[in-house]
Amino acid sequence: AQKITQTQPGMFVQEKEAVTLDCTYDTSDPSYGLFWYKQPSSGEMIFLIYQGSYDQQNATEGRYSLNFQKARKSANLVISASQLGDSAMYFCAMREGSGSYNTDKLIFGTGTRLQVFP
Amino acid sequence: GAGVSQSPSNKVTEKGKDVELRCDPISGHTALYWYRQSLGQGLEFLIYFQGNSAPDKSGLPSDRFSAERTGGSVSTLTIQRTQQEDSAVYLCASSFRRGAFFGQGTRLTVV
Numbered sequence: 001a002q003k004i005t006q007t008q009p010g011m012f013v014q015e016k017e018a019v020t021l022d023c024t025y026d027t028s029d030p031s032y033g034l035f036w037y038k039q040p041s042s043g044e045m046i047f048l049i050y051q052g053s054y055d056q057q058n059a060t061e062g063r064y065s066l067n068f069q070k071a072r073k074s075a076n077l078v079i080s081a082s083q084l085g086d087s088a089m090y091f092c093a094m095r096e097g098s099g100s101y102n103t104d105k106l107i108f109g110t111g112t113r114l115q116v117f118p
Numbered sequence: 119g120a121g122v123s124q125s126p127s128n129k130v131t132e133k134g135k136d137v138e139l140r141c142d143p144i145s146g147h148t149a150l151y152w153y154r155q156s157l158g159q160g161l162e163f164l165i166y167f168q169g170n171s172a173p174d175k176s177g178l179p180s181d182r183f184s185a186e187r188t189g190g191s192v193s194t195l196t197i198q199r200t201q202q203e204d205s206a207v208y209l210c211a212s213s214f215r216r217g218a219f220f221g222q223g224t225r226l227t228v229v
Contacts, residue, residue, distance in 0.1 A: 035218060043223060045211070050217060052216065105163060105166045105174050107163060108160055110160045
């Protein structure tokens with residue numbers, strides 16, 4: 001069964017606009033962590049943001065924020081004020097188990113290709 | 119170094135030869151993950167380590183693939199009798215608590 005689902009194969013956004021990349025997950029474990037990564041054409045995997053299942057607030061890192069809706073099992077990435085350099089593949093990932101001490105594998109969605117145009 | 123280091127960065131090998139890919143994680147990171155990524159595709163989970171133990175080897179594609187980790191640090195992924203379908207980028211990540219960080223990958227080409 002698919003545990004991480006990214007339903008948008010591709011997204012377009014104009015520079016300076018905000019964009020939301022969708023991610024839904026499936027787990028019965030009450031303790032888990034959610035990750036977002038950026039993979040530009042160079043191929044490196046860049047860690048963007050982390051949300052623990054017990055975190056009281058949505059995670060934010062600069063222009064990145066995570067819209068965490070626990071009851072709906074969604075963890076959408078919001079990029080504000082898009083820049084041309086944001087064009088890349090974006091992956092959502094989940095790790096089940098203790099949020100503080102990793103105890104399980106990290107599984108990835110299929111990714112969303114974001115293109116930012118001027 | 120401060121980040122995850124993988125070597126070699128590129129490897130071209132002849133079909134049927136064995137290869138070893140190395141991952142040097144961030145110091146103190148207890149979890150280590152191996153993934154494979156074919157061109158334009160997502161990340162395929164191979165194996166992960168918690169310390170020196172591998173609780174989940176379910177992603178290894180065949181018995182030609184094996185991995186070990188020693189001293190809770192460096193890990194080696196070995197592919198025996200390489201096939202052309204093994205050509206891909208092999209990515210390693212290490213993790214502790216709230217972050218998981220990747221190396222730059224090893225691009226393996228089997229000719």
